[in-house]
Amino acid sequence: MPAHAFTNPPIQVAQGIEYMCGGAAKGEAEFMEMVAPRWAATIEMGVSDGKGAQLAGFPAKASVQIRQKYTGQTVMDVQTQSPYMLARLDPGAYDVNVTLGGLTLTQSLIVIAGSPARASFLWPSNFDMASVTPPMPQALAQTSVAR
DSSP states (O other): OOOOSSOOOOEEEETTEEEEEEOSSHHHHHHHHHHGGGSSEEEEEEEBOSSSSBOSSOOSOEEEEEEETTTOOEEEEEEEOSSEEEEOOOSEEEEEEEEETTEEEEEEEEEBTTBOEEEEEEEOTTSOTTOOOOOOOTTTSOOOSOO
16 A cells, blocks of 8 residues: 555644645645545635646635625634635535735635535735735725625
8 A cells, every 4th residue: 555645634623613724735635626525615725827727735824714694703714824625614605705915805605515515716826925915994805794
């Protein structure tokens, strides 16, 4: 039996929800894709190379916040530096906000029991990864929840 070149990423828990982050290395990315169907939600993150493809790995720490779509209640708030995050979310409708260097991208995610959901976030190639800009003013941020 050949030895794996990597160890499976650890399953972590945030706000009572199990999740796993990984995929920076090729073998680990293949593993994350293989097990993703067994998880309720897959969040994929990357940076475009400007030619329609995605740069390898994920270069910086991103903040992932998952909120219930209709109540606005935060169910998960974690940091990751991986291109994949798998989470065991309960069935429901969610808004997923991923913030990288002050730029927040938002997508809806509908989790249905027995049917894995996926949201992909791709930052533009001209996004300055080195910048550490302050977060956008709330008025400019994309929100779908009335306060």
